[in-house]
Amino acid sequence: MASPTSLPSSPPAGSAAGANIEPSDKPGRAKRLPREVRERQILDAAVTVFSQHGYHGASMDEVSEVAGISKPMIYAYLGSKEDLFSACIHREATCLLEAIVAGIHPGQPADVQLWHGLRSFFGFVGEHRESWRVLHRQSLAQGGPFTEELMSMRQRAITLVAAVLVRTGNDEGVGHAASRSGEALAAALVGAGESLADWWLDHPQESADLIAVRLMNLVWMGFGDLVEDRVWKPPAEPAEPAAQP
Amino acid sequence: MASPTSLPSSPPAGSAAGANIEPSDKPGRAKRLPREVRERQILDAAVTVFSQHGYHGASMDEVSEVAGISKPMIYAYLGSKEDLFSACIHREATCLLEAIVAGIHPGQPADVQLWHGLRSFFGFVGEHRESWRVLHRQSLAQGGPFTEELMSMRQRAITLVAAVLVRTGNDEGVGHAASRSGEALAAALVGAGESLADWWLDHPQESADLIAVRLMNLVWMGFGDLVEDRVWKPPAEPAEPAAQP
DNA sequence: CGACTTACCTACTCTGGAGTAAGGCTACGT
DNA sequence: ACGTAGCCTTACTCCAGAGTAGGTAAGTCG
Numbered sequence: 001m002a003s004p005t006s007l008p009s010s011p012p013a014g015s016a017a018g019a020n021i022e023p024s025d026k027p028g029r030a031k032r033l034p035r036e037v038r039e040r041q042i043l044d045a046a047v048t049v050f051s052q053h054g055y056h057g058a059s060m061d062e063v064s065e066v067a068g069i070s071k072p073m074i075y076a077y078l079g080s081k082e083d084l085f086s087a088c089i090h091r092e093a094t095c096l097l098e099a100i101v102a103g104i105h106p107g108q109p110a111d112v113q114l115w116h117g118l119r120s121f122f123g124f125v126g127e128h129r130e131s132w133r134v135l136h137r138q139s140l141a142q143g144g145p146f147t148e149e150l151m152s153m154r155q156r157a158i159t160l161v162a163a164v165l166v167r168t169g170n171d172e173g174v175g176h177a178a179s180r181s182g183e184a185l186a187a188a189l190v191g192a193g194e195s196l197a198d199w200w201l202d203h204p205q206e207s208a209d210l211i212a213v214r215l216m217n218l219v220w221m222g223f224g225d226l227v228e229d230r231v232w233k234p235p236a237e238p239a240e241p242a243a244q245p
Numbered sequence: 246m247a248s249p250t251s252l253p254s255s256p257p258a259g260s261a262a263g264a265n266i267e268p269s270d271k272p273g274r275a276k277r278l279p280r281e282v283r284e285r286q287i288l289d290a291a292v293t294v295f296s297q298h299g300y301h302g303a304s305m306d307e308v309s310e311v312a313g314i315s316k317p318m319i320y321a322y323l324g325s326k327e328d329l330f331s332a333c334i335h336r337e338a339t340c341l342l343e344a345i346v347a348g349i350h351p352g353q354p355a356d357v358q359l360w361h362g363l364r365s366f367f368g369f370v371g372e373h374r375e376s377w378r379v380l381h382r383q384s385l386a387q388g389g390p391f392t393e394e395l396m397s398m399r400q401r402a403i404t405l406v407a408a409v410l411v412r413t414g415n416d417e418g419v420g421h422a423a424s425r426s427g428e429a430l431a432a433a434l435v436g437a438g439e440s441l442a443d444w445w446l447d448h449p450q451e452s453a454d455l456i457a458v459r460l461m462n463l464v465w466m467g468f469g470d471l472v473e474d475r476v477w478k479p480p481a482e483p484a485e486p487a488a489q490p
Numbered sequence: 491c492g493a494c495t496t497a498c499c500t501a502c503t504c505t506g507g508a509g510t511a512a513g514g515c516t517a518c519g520t
Numbered sequence: 521a522c523g524t525a526g527c528c529t530t531a532c533t534c535c536a537g538a539g540t541a542g543g544t545a546a547g548t549c550g
Binding site for chain 2: 496497498499500
């Protein structure tokens with residue numbers, strides 16, 4: 001049966017684009033390669049398989065087959081299945097954050113920095129859909145120790161965004177209400193970005209830039225309204241909801 | 246080990262709140278009950294277990310234990326594990342949609358109808374976190390035939406929202422640009438709601454109404470800006486937005 | 491009271507898949 | 521050449537968990 005994702009399979013984030021060793025069809029022995037290279041191949045394969053079947057659904061046999069290597073190598077290099085999954089999450093999260101940081105140039109106004117950060121983020125997700133799938137969706141679906149790795153990444157992202165917001169704070173970029181609670185705003189923005197990227201997985205026809213512009217609009221204009229106190233209020237009612245955000 | 250979700254466990258959506266038969270500690274035979282009741286109990290247990298461990302991670306033995314009944318009963322009444330999971334999704338999706346529909350009163354202005362729909366939605370998710378978790382997160386994590394059930398629900402929700410937007414269309418509620426593409430707007434709103442609810446799973450300290458107000462603000466004011474052509478534009482740049490870095 | 495239906499159970503079978511033991515092959519140093 | 525370090529494999533063990541066979545209690549209708 002065909003894979004449910006019929007998109008052209010983008011490579012996981014850590015794979016070296018240049019030196020791809022095609023495994024010979026010879027069923028016997030694989031060519032000897034240094035450990036470093038094999039580990040990367042194994043992680044690539046693991047990301048692919050995990051993103052398709054989820055943690056429990058994936059089998060180490062399939063990972064080994066996709067990696068073009070036998071199963072004991074995986075255990076020798078990366079440890080148990082749980083370790084392997086953690087390693088995947090860690091590598092992909094690191095790559096993602098590096099990509100975002102690389103896109104931001106300090107000194108520019110806040111909205112420009114934010115725009116570049118968002119473009120980098122969605123660009124990464126677009127080019128490494130498997131990575132994002134395993135990073136966000138699959139690691140969330142397993143409630144276990146994997147979530148911590150993700151939470152750590154999220155926290156680093158929030159700190160990064162908050163720094164962007166606050167550093168250029170008292171300019172015209174962000175109002176005083178925003179700079180007072182930069183962390184909270186950053187959390188909201190990061191959450192929105194994650195969710196939007198997740199939604200994007202199921203609507204791949206949109207372009208990365210379009211997605212980024214949309215979020216930028218929503219956040220920048222939306223928050224602008226909120227700062228200017230242009231809030232929509234619920235109609236007066238017997239049961240009173242909580243006060244404004 | 247303790248469950249990762251330390252929240253007070255809310256009952257799944259289909260459970261009858263009143264007639265809860267406590268299974269006697271007698272390890273032997275359970276009290277004879279009509280099939281209808283048992284099926285509901287089994288489904289309740291299944292939602293709980295699936296929401297905690299995911300589809301693959303859950304075991305039929307645990308479901309049977311939580312349901313207070315032996316495993317063959319599950320197979321006799323609900324069929325295979327796959328069937329059971331599908332039944333869960335179907336039941337929860339139906340309950341959710343019914344809750345939303347019940348909250349909407351036609352004839353009111355669009356924003357009020359939307360507001361009530363959102364409140365019903367987030368109210369449901371808040372009271373049945375397990376249901377939402379299995380409905381959205383777990384069914385998305387398994388790419389298989391389960392997604393269809395979810396897509397069907399999403400489509401019904403989009404149609405519902407689009408009807409609300411269009412029916413009250415040429416009033417002051419929604420601009421002409423909106424009523425022209427009500428379906429697309431509805432899709433965006435539903436997607437935003439889903440994502441926000443999913444985000445909410447990980448931030449349970451917020452109240453349902455606060456979440457609903459936030460989304461309402463973002464959507465209503467945000468779309469208002471868009472309709473009035475107040476869009477944020479990316480800065481002029483050497484590299485065109487379409488090209489990749 | 492039997493006869494019959496329906497709810498319910500214990501105690502299995504069997505397969506998929508995690509993890510391992512034990513040993514071959516290859517490259518490089520000397 | 522020849523040892524040794526490290527890459528790589530076949531061929532297992534073993535267990536969790538899906539699904540079932542076959543039998544027992546408890547109501548219900550004549």
